[in-house]
Each structure stands twice: as structure tokens, then as C-alpha cells.
Amino acid sequence: MSTVFEQKVIRLPKPNYSYIKSSEKAKEILNTLSNYKVLEIDTETTGLDPYTSKVSLLQIGTSNKAYIFDMRSDTEFSDISWDLFKPILTSANILKLLQNAVFDMKMIKVHGGYYIKNIYDTMLVEQLFQLGLNMRGADLESLVYKYLRITIDKEPRNTFSDYYQKFEPFQLEYAANDVLVLNMIRNLQIPKIIEDELKDVCRLEFEFTKPMCEMELNGICFDINKHRNILCEIEAEKEKYKKIVESKLNFTKNQITLFDISLINIDSNAQLLEALNKYGLSIPNTDIKTLSKYKDLPIIDELLNYRRAQKFISTYGENLIAKIHSITNRLHTEFRQMVSTGRMSSSNPNLQNIPKKQIYRGCFVSKFDYNLITADMSSCEVRILANLSADPLFLHCYKNNIDIHTKTASEIFGIPMGKIKKTDRDAAKALNFGIFYGLTNIGLAIRLGINEDKAQEIINAYFKKYKGVKRYLDKSAKEAVIKRFSKSISGRRRYYPFPELGHPDFNRIKMGVERQAKNMGIQGSNADVLKQGMIYLVDRLEKFRSDAKLLLVVHDEAVVECHKSDRYEVAKIVEQSIIDGFADYFDLVPMETQALIGPCWLKNSCGNKISDKDCDGTEFIFDSDSKLQCIKCGNKI
Numbered sequence: 001m002s003t004v005f006e007q008k009v010i011r012l013p014k015p016n017y018s019y020i021k022s023s024e025k026a027k028e029i030l031n032t033l034s035n036y037k038v039l040e041i042d043t044e045t046t047g048l049d050p051y052t053s054k055v056s057l058l059q060i061g062t063s064n065k066a067y068i069f070d071m072r073s074d075t076e077f078s079d080i081s082w083d084l085f086k087p088i089l090t091s092a093n094i095l096k097l098l099q100n101a102v103f104d105m106k107m108i109k110v111h112g113g114y115y116i117k118n119i120y121d122t123m124l125v126e127q128l129f130q131l132g133l134n135m136r137g138a139d140l141e142s143l144v145y146k147y148l149r150i151t152i153d154k155e156p157r158n159t160f161s162d163y164y165q166k167f168e169p170f171q172l173e174y175a176a177n178d179v180l181v182l183n184m185i186r187n188l189q190i191p192k193i194i195e196d197e198l199k200d201v202c203r204l205e206f207e208f209t210k211p212m213c214e215m216e217l218n219g220i221c222f223d224i225n226k227h228r229n230i231l232c233e234i235e236a237e238k239e240k241y242k243k244i245v246e247s248k249l250n251f252t253k254n255q256i257t258l259f260d261i262s263l264i265n266i267d268s269n270a271q272l273l274e275a276l277n278k279y280g281l282s283i284p285n286t287d288i289k290t291l292s293k294y295k296d297l298p299i300i301d302e303l304l305n306y307r308r309a310q311k312f313i314s315t316y317g318e319n320l321i322a323k324i325h326s327i328t329n330r331l332h333t334e335f336r337q338m339v340s341t342g343r344m345s346s347s348n349p350n351l352q353n354i355p356k357k358q359i360y361r362g363c364f365v366s367k368f369d370y371n372l373i374t375a376d377m378s379s380c381e382v383r384i385l386a387n388l389s390a391d392p393l394f395l396h397c398y399k400n401n402i403d404i405h406t407k408t409a410s411e412i413f414g415i416p417m418g419k420i421k422k423t424d425r426d427a428a429k430a431l432n433f434g435i436f437y438g439l440t441n442i443g444l445a446i447r448l449g450i451n452e453d454k455a456q457e458i459i460n461a462y463f464k465k466y467k468g469v470k471r472y473l474d475k476s477a478k479e480a481v482i483k484r485f486s487k488s489i490s491g492r493r494r495y496y497p498f499p500e501l502g503h504p505d506f507n508r509i510k511m512g513v514e515r516q517a518k519n520m521g522i523q524g525s526n527a528d529v530l531k532q533g534m535i536y537l538v539d540r541l542e543k544f545r546s547d548a549k550l551l552l553v554v555h556d557e558a559v560v561e562c563h564k565s566d567r568y569e570v571a572k573i574v575e576q577s578i579i580d581g582f583a584d585y586f587d588l589v590p591m592e593t594q595a596l597i598g599p600c601w602l603k604n605s606c607g608n609k610i611s612d613k614d615c616d617g618t619e620f621i622f623d624s625d626s627k628l629q630c631i632k633c634g635n636k637i
């Protein structure tokens with residue numbers, strides 16, 4: 001029966017608020033509010049999409065009183081315009097507290113025309129407290145319960161969809177409470193921010209809300225016809241491979257049909273497994289992971305090609321087209337500002353999973369008379385490893401412009417630099433990129449097609465030469481087990497849930513943590529430098545006289561849209577912002593980047609072989625057949 005008491009709902013007291021509908025009264029109140037150092041901000045809207053929803057109410061709180069402004073100046077209810085709030089909302093001297101600031105910022109940007117500046121986001125702080133842990137959410141309900149031990153009733157939230165309603169007291173009380181709790185929560189979060197040294201990463205994430213808004217609001221043009229043509233080709237390919245695989249497996253069935261219709265249904269895992277077993281391949285299941293081990297067998301390679309085509313069509317086929325926004329006519333992805341490493345994730349649609357081939361990227365285009373600038377942070381993870389480990393060999397290479405993979409191959413295989421074969425360099429590259437992902441001898445053996453003992457020898461040789469790297473990785477693993485978190489360069493923490501000592505899985509979990517910890521410093525710092533770079537970029541694009549805009553950040557790449565006449569200047573701004581974002585955190589090895597300019601989302605510089613040299617062309621156009629063409633050498637890709 002004790003649960004009855006535990007679940008007893010303690011509600012917030014009736015809030016002190018005033019409801020303002022005239023601009024005269026609003027001006028008077030704003031005059032007073034402009035003297036505050038900290039204000040709480042929230043909005044009530046008719047929906048979630050800033051382009052199709054409207055803002056009904058804007059709430060501004062002062063800890064003990066909420067001012068609810070009716071923003072429906074296009075109705076009989078109010079004559080208050082957004083311009084009145086601009087001085088306060090954009091002021092660098094007044095800190096604005098918000099829960100999930102990106103939401104309100106996008107709404108006010110679309111309807112008011114400006115971004116809220118100088119924010120503190122209670123949700124982002126809570127996410128920083130929980131990275132890696134599977135704890136309660138960071139929504140307002142959870143925060144109010146966690147910090148204030150109060151259960152709030154979020155039911156009234158759903159009563160704001162009607163724009164033309166007369167608001168009832170229960171709605172206004174709800175709107176008031178939504179802001180009045182924010183300062184209490186912040187006051188209780190601050191000691192932990194200070195104790196855990198999260199001030200810088202908080203600042204970084206707060207400032208990054210603006211690039212987040214920009215990307216989600218701007219979206220990107222998508223060439224539907226081109227996409228459909230690709231889909232047709234993939235569909236044909238899918239059918240081709242389906243036929244091949246089926247014809248190879250059909251003998252495993254006893255009868256052949258009269259009309260040459262396949263008897264094997266390769267989409268049925270049970271049937272496929274049985275047929276493959278009869279074919280002579282004894283495998284436990286037909287998962288991609290299992291099949292991939294046998295990809296050297298033609299039938300498995302064909303089966304994998306079939307599966308890939310099928311996956312692309314189901315994930316990105318017509319679905320992608322359906323996501324084009326009815327008002328902007330562009331594709332807008334939704335980002336999550338941080339996952340456990342601090343990196344972003346994208347969904348609805350997930351643009352981080354679009355295959356990295358130029359043909360798919362060619363569908364993401366600029367608007368008429370504009371260009372897309374694509375810039376990638378070059379081998380960002382290795383550069384971060386070089387900085388974090390301060391390994392003398394790495395530093396030497398970067399300082400003297402020596403190709404790091406060739407040098408690594410030379411060191412571990414004991415071959416002079418000039419005599420390194422491509423396969424040796426590839427092995428070295430696999431190590432340089434994989435060593436902090438916990439690359440094992442087994443993994444390296446599979447990748448290089450050598451035996452496991454040989455692979456272990458190579459790894460041993462690597463660590464013998466790169467003592468600084470080894471020291472860094474070992475230290476990261478050890479510290480994570482002791483402290484139960486890893487830290488990025490900005491101080492971002494990624495926590496590891498540990499079971500009790502003596503738990504049967506303790507060692508297995510500990511090893512998992514050690515592996516993750518070797519990677520976390522690099523991944524987390526990667527997120528830090530990228531986010532700082534994007535903060536600079538959005539800021540500088542805003543100051544630049546043109547209408548250039550950040551559209552996307554996908555992995556380590558940024559995509560910007562600008563008028564053709566601005567392309568060279570904007571390309572420089574993009575490059576410099578990325579470099580500066582990195583330099584804010586690392587000073588041993590700098591970042592390098594090369595912006596690509598063209599009519600679509602680009603992957604690489606030209607790379608066309610001209611008399612034994614690769615073309616370094618970075619600017620492209622669509623020719624009359626809408627094929628990409630390098631303007632330097634004329635090569636079509």
C-alpha cells in the first residue's frame with residue numbers, strides 16, 4: 001500500500017502571473033523586464049513545425065512572476081508585435097532560460113524574424129549530466145520531478161492547437177508554470193556544472209543551438225527526378241541480383257515450376273537459410289553480419305548486393321520524397337543535439353546514413369543560381385589523436401607535411417619511405433584509423449586478409465613505434481574504469497554504467513568500457529571542435545553581406561548554400577571557421593580542410609589522373625546531361 005503515498009501528486013502552487021494583450025501594456029512591462037539579468041522564456045504554439053504552426057503565447061518569467069503575452073496580433077485578441085521583444089530577447093546582457101531552446105528559437109525566428117541570444121537550456125544541461133547513462137528523460141516533467149519533487153500536469157499542453165480560442169485560466173496557469181520552474185531548476189543544476197567542470201561544454205552546447213536552428217529551418221533542395229531515376233536503376237539491379245541468386249539456389253528445391261517462377265523466396269530467412277545450407281554453406285543465420293564473412297563467394301556477394309538495394313529502396317525510396325516540406329519545398333532533417341559521445345544524430349530523414357557515393361549526393365542540390373559548398377574536416381580523428389597523445393612521430397609527420405600512413409607503414413614494416421607499396425600503406429591506414437576503435441588482431445586479419453598472428457605482430461610493431469599513442473589509449477581505458485566516465489577536450493563527460501563488483505558480467509562490461517574509453521576522448525572532442533567551428537561559421541555567414549546559409553552537418557562535413565557570385569568568399573569562410581573551431585581546442589596539430597564548390601552535395605575533389613598526377617580540381621558544374629564536371633580538367637564524374 002505504500003505506493004499510494006509514493007505516488008501522491010504534489011502540484012505546483014497557483015502561479016503569480018499577468019496576461020497581456022495590448023502593446024501599450026506590453027511596452028510598460030518590457031521596460032521593467034529590461035533591467036533584469038536573468039529571464040525565463042517559453043512559448044505556446046499550435047503545433048511543432050515552425051512553418052505550419054503559429055505562436056499564441058510568449059511567456060517571460062522573473063522567478064516569481066510570469067508575464068504572458070498574447071502574440072496573436074493578426075486576430076482580435078491582441079495587438080502585440082514581435083518587434084517589441086527584440087531588444088530583450090537578443091540582448092547579450094540578459095540571460096534567457098529555456099527548456100529545449102531550439103524549439104522556441106525556431107518558432108520566434110520564423111514568426112518574429114530573429115534568434116534569441118544568450119541562452120541557458122535546462123534540457124541540454126540535463127543531457128550533459130546523463131551522457132551514456134540510460135536515465136530518466138530530460139523533458140520538463142522529468143526535471144521538475146527530479147529537482148523539485150513536484151509532478152506537473154502536462155495535459156493542458158494539448159489544448160493550444162486552436163489558434164482562435166479564448167484562453168481559460170487553467171491554460172494560463174499552465175503557461176505561467178512552464179517558465180516559473182526554470183530558474184529553480186537552473187539554480188539546482190549549477191553546483192553540478194561547477195563541480196564537474198562542465199562550464200565550457202555548456203557554453204558550447206548553448207551557442208550551438210543557433211547552428212541547430214539554422215540547419216533544421218534551412219533544409220536542402222532535393223532533385224526528385226534524379227532520385228527517381230536512381231531508384232529505377234537500383235530497382236533493376238535488385239531484380240537482377242534476385243534472379244541470379246534464385247537461379248543458383250533453385251536446384252535445392254525438388255520441383256521446378258512450369259512457368260519458370262522461382263520456388264525459393266529469398267526474402268524468407270528460413271527458406272534462404274535452408275537453401276544456403278543445401279548449397280553447401282553451413283551458416284547459423286542469414287544476418288548481414290554473418291553473410292559479410294563470406295562475401296568472397298559470388299553467390300553471397302550477389303545476395304548482399306540484393307539486400308543493399310532492397311534496404312536503400314525501403315529506407316530512402318519514395319520515403320525521402322514524401323519528406324519534402326510542403327511550404328519550403330526542401331528536405332528538413334531533425335537533429336538530436338547530442339548522443340552519448342556528444343555527436344549529433346539525424347532523423348526523419350536520417351541524412352547521416354545516405355551512402356557516401358557521389359551519385360546519391362548528386363540529388364541534394366542548390367537552389368537556382370546558387371552553389372553548395374561542402375567542406376570536410378580532413379582525418380579529424382587522427383589529428384585529434386595526434387594532439388591528445390602528443391606522439392612524437394605523429395607530430396613530426398604533421399609538422400613536416402609527411403604522409404602519415406606512408407610513414408607509419410615505413411616505421412612498422414621497416415621499409416624505406418620511397419618503397420612503400422599501396423597494400424602496406426593501406427594496412428598502416430587501417431591501424432591509424434582503427435587503433436582507437438579497439439582494432440584487434442582478428443579485425444585487422446580480416447581487413448588485410450592475413451592470419452591473426454601476423455596481424456598481432458603488426459599491432460605490436462605499431463605500439464612499439466607509437467609509444468605516445470599507446471600511453472594515451474592505456475591511460476584513457478584505465479581512467480574510465482576508475483572514474484566511470486571519460487572526458488572530451490571541452491570537458492564533456494561520457495558516463496559508463498557499471499554493475500556491482502562481483503557481478504557475473506563485471507569483467508566483460510569492464511572490457512567494453514575500456515574499449516569505448518579509448519575512443520570517447522577522440523569522438524567527444526571531434527564533436528566539440530565541429531560544433532565550435534559551426535558556431536563560428538553561422539556567426540560569420542550572418543555578418544557577411546550575402547544570404548549564405550548553413551544547411552547540414554553530416555559526420556565531419558558541413559554543407560553551405562550561397563549565391564554563385566559569393567562562392568569563393570564563402571568557401572574561404574567555411575574553411576577558416578572549421579580550422580578556427582579546431583584551433584580553439586588543439587594547438588599541436590592544426591585542422592586542414594578543402595572546400596568543394598558545385599551545384600550539389602559533393603564528396604571529393606576531382607582526382608582525375610592527368611599524366612600520372614591527380615587533378616586537384618575542387619569546383620564542379622552540371623553539364624547539359626546533368627553530369628558533374630570538373631571545371632579544371634573537364635573530367636566528368
Ligand SMILES: [Zn+2]
Binds near residue numbers: 607617633635
Ligand atoms: Zn579535374
